[in-house]
Amino acid sequence: MSDNSELESPLTEKELAIARKYDLTPKVIPFLDRHLIYPLIESSELLYDEKTVNQLIYDLLKDTNMISFIKDQYSLLNPDAELFPKELVEKEKFIEKELLRLENETEHTLDILSRKEVQEHLKQDKTYNWEYLEKEHGISEKDINALYEFGQFQYNRGDYVMASDLLNNFKVLSTNGELIVFATWGRFASEIITLQWDTALQELSKLREVVDSRSMKDPLLQLHHRTWIIHWALFPFFNTDQNGLDQLCDLFFSSSYLSTIQASCPWLLRYLVAAVVSTSSKSHSSPTFQKRLKDLIRVVEQEQYEYNDPLTDFIKALYIDFDFDQARFKLEEVAAIIKTDFFLVNGGGSFLENARYLISEVYCRVHQTIDLNLLSKSLNLSKDDGEKWIAKLIRDSKMDAKINESDGTVVMNHPVSGIYQEVIEKTKGLSFRSNQVLLSAMQKSVD
Template sequence: MAEHDLTARMAAHMNCHLVFPLLEFLQWRPGRVYAVEEILQAKLRLLIQGTNMVDYAMDTHKLLHGDTDDDVVVPVPDDMVERRHEVVTRLGALAAPAAPIVSALKNHHLGPDKEHNIRMLHERFQIEALYQYAKFQFDCGNYPDAAENLHRYRALCTSSERSLSAQWGKLSAEILNNNWDVALEELNCLKEMIDSKNSSSPLNQLQNRIWLMHCSIFIFFNHGNGSYGIIDLFFQDKFVY
């Protein structure tokens, strides 16, 4: 059965964080296609190489190497403990310059003029610090806060490339939060952004549409109107190859 499984082929077109729900499904579905040890090994490789989800990596290591008969767990390697310390330290360092921006936006220390607000915030704060903080939160698996901070950043961003990157992150975070209505809105917004990037090369647009199609599957298979949405998207001329 494993030779017919499409997980590996799909994973190549996804953010690595979106692969974990697929691995979770393979791990817990009845009539497993792969042995649990194989899935745990795949998870651990992905966690170590592609994310900062250090606690999840340590828990996966314990599941993979634990002695289930005697209920004895092999100690977590020192390099994983050291890595966790590095991640926590880095998270704190990124949170500090982003905190004043978040505070200003939360407490609405802004006037009615949107253009003035954006200009004022750019003059007073390090706006890119908010993006870096949100991105690191996402890498750590803190998807709710990452989604919220990416939303804040997008409202202030003046770079089309950075805005597109933030939009990808926001879409992925809402999928991983299982917020299907919001995720569908983000999907449609991202589709418009990809279509409107006239300066982008045809190859780049093609790659972005492929990524979008793969991400959309999570939404359409969980949203109430997903069966209509997947037909509408996949049969558009720009998505038929």
């Protein structure tokens, strides 16, 4: 199989130009909290020089309460400065004062909530909890709201673990629907930043329950929330193995969220393509994958005039235009994007491997006879190893085919229909050069 060495090599000038051209960071930023934007900017060091990245980080976080980090960034940008600006010094004093105030205001409440006997008294009924805490421990609505304020402050200060705990306590006790939604967003972000993916997915589910409910009657507000949800969801989805990518497919293909992508953020089709292709290796013959692929082809074709990049172009080339040469070329561009895309960089190898497998599968389905010796040589394999490779392809894709050892060919016996019949009709005139292009693509699968 492929060692994906093309992802390990440094960016060439050509790849750098491609990566910059298709960099989605400017499109994604408006739909992320600044604390979530930070890792995206930090990872863009391959695209931009160090000073530019440091300046972007400073401008991004200078209005937060992360005063130590801000001072460090200022020093990086101003190595000759002997003193910090007056506003930074004053801000540090203000933050220290606010921290002390909020600690004092929430100390009693947090102490009460930490007691085992109190936790045993709390129930699902928030009204009961409120009455119990107020009657038995003197905790008022103001005290509960102080937990929210302190949670916000700690999040802005960069103490995400503390922020998550405070916001969770607030959510358990509060009956203020609007603030509960804000607190859920805050906890969702905190769990993302601290890499607590399971909890992050739980908060995502809670947000969806609120946003997708009939109680949200403003369609524009609902569209706004859904647009933010699918951007934030990229973090846990691309960090929880194939299960996360399956969840991404389920969410993005659901009618309300697919409509949101088409209306507000068609660039997220990049990640839908990545998820579908990356999950194809173990399920490419399953009805679920076939339906996803069919739906993906449809939406890529619908949106090709609104958005395209090498990933969507790959789908278009292979399944809409049936152009193997173009599909091979687009995969080369995809490799440049994967090296620099924050969400794709960790799982890019599986995408490239599976994409080449899909090219091979389509090729086998639309040709009646394949020269096994030619295939083996093009893959730098012995005839026996080439036979094993094509046998695995046939088995995994459940093709009705037979390897004829006497003349060194593979004969495809299966009836062809649907999309593959279209491919046959459109590729009847392909020359030998087209075959060589495909075989070159397949060779990378086994290097």
